[in-house]
Amino acid sequence: MDAVQAFGVSSTHYLQSNFQEAQGWFLWVSWAADLRNTFFIFFPLWFHLRPAVGIKLIWVAVIGDWLNLVFKWILFGERPYWWVHEAAYYHNKVAPHIQQYPMTCETGPGSPSGHAMGAASVYYTLVTSILTVVARRKKHGNRTSNHHGWYLKVILWTVFWAVQVCVCLSRVFIAAHFPHQVIAGVISGMIVAETFDRIQWIYSASMRKYMYTTLFLTSFAVGFYLLLKALGVDLLWTLEKAQKWCVRADWVHLDSTPFASLLRNMGTLFGLGLGLHSPLHAESKKSASATVKAGCIVGSLLLLHLLDSFKPPTHTAALYYLLSFCKSATVPLVVVSIIPYCMNSALSLQSKKGL
Numbered sequence: 164m165d166a167v168q169a170f171g172v173s174s175t176h177y178l179q180s181n182f183q184e185a186q187g188w189f190l191w192v193s194w195a196a197d198l199r200n201t202f203f204i205f206f207p208l209w210f211h212l213r214p215a216v217g218i219k220l221i222w223v224a225v226i227g228d229w230l231n232l233v234f235k236w237i238l239f240g241e242r243p244y245w246w247v248h249e250a251a252y253y254h255n256k257v258a259p260h261i262q263q264y265p266m267t268c269e270t271g272p273g274s275p276s277g278h279a280m281g282a283a284s285v286y287y288t289l290v291t292s293i294l295t296v297v298a299r300r301k302k303h304g305n306r307t308s309n310h311h312g313w314y315l316k317v318i319l320w321t322v323f324w325a326v327q328v329c330v331c332l333s334r335v336f337i338a339a340h341f342p343h344q345v346i347a348g349v350i351s352g353m354i355v356a357e358t359f360d361r362i363q364w365i366y367s368a369s370m371r372k373y374m375y376t377t378l379f380l381t382s383f384a385v386g387f388y389l390l391l392k393a394l395g396v397d398l399l400w401t402l403e404k405a406q407k408w409c410v411r412a413d414w415v416h417l418d419s420t421p422f423a424s425l426l427r428n429m430g431t432l433f434g435l436g437l438g439l440h441s442p443l444h445a446e447s448k449k450s451a452s453a454t455v456k457a458g459c460i461v462g463s464l465l466l467l468h469l470l471d472s473f474k475p476p477t478h479t480a481a482l483y484y485l486l487s488f489c490k491s492a493t494v495p496l497v498v499v500s501i502i503p504y505c506m507n508s509a510l511s512l513q514s515k516k517g518l
Contacts, residue, residue, distance in 0.1 A: 165252040171341030172247050176259035178336045185336075186264075192333040193266045196282040198224050202431055202491070203471055205285065207463035207498045209292075211456045215366055216292045220285060221435050221495060222365050225428045227284040227355040229380050231277045232421055234351070236387065236398050240274025244338040245408040264337045268409035270402045271421050276340045276348035282330045283352025290319045291360055373436025377429050384425050426484045430491030437492065438499030447503030455506055462502045467494060 201224045210217025244267050247258050297315060331345035388398050398421070405415050438444055470493060475486035
């Protein structure tokens, strides 16, 4: 592994030395690949256009990130920005100098890459969903030539792989991951997305299933953590390394810790269940005009942008985790029930005044 990781550090050094002018692009790609953008941008767009796609996006993102957390706790992957300072591999050699950036100092283990896994699972879901929609339209009489269908497949899968390459290069460039970690992330993400292409019960899951699933995933992760801790395994060993080797203390963020992502994802899944089984959602489903959909998309994006600006206080970890859970649960609740209900109510009131 030392040789593999040394190759990874050399890859980071090469990218930083020869593509420094692309620093802004790589940083933006890392920001765009964050799962938060799936919850705050992709989900609102797709839920109001194709509810089933929106629901699948949440399940794929949440379960994929939960698996990523478990894998990281099992695989104990190092990260380049601290490994290069501690590795015995460079005992008689000069270690390559690698720079750090605001997004470098992730606090969890590095394998597999969460950004690469998330981007692969989300974009794989989007590509397969779009192709399924097009195939169904063609089946039901919408004439689309075979050539056009083939061109669409080529374009979408080309975009998919272009995104994966950019995300992988970005994570290696900022010294957050080794190359083998981002490759493992892409493969794992595609497997998760392909699995959910074959699961149908998520579209009709009861509130009880959402509650049980949330409780099971949370209990399993916490129980696994406590079990390993009882066996003398410290799963938060990476937090100390991040605090020790990050060049700036303010680049070590609490929201990148394992339990922060766990509660954020569990809150999102629980909020989706609340939204889908809310009386407001049942009422809002009565109208599905293009005007309502457009208004819901715009209203959701604006309200979620305001919600995203709220940053829970970090001085107390327990309070931060609780508020993160509540904030994450609010996101799908707003998109699924509150905004559609308000939009339908406003249009209904307007039509009554017109009469």
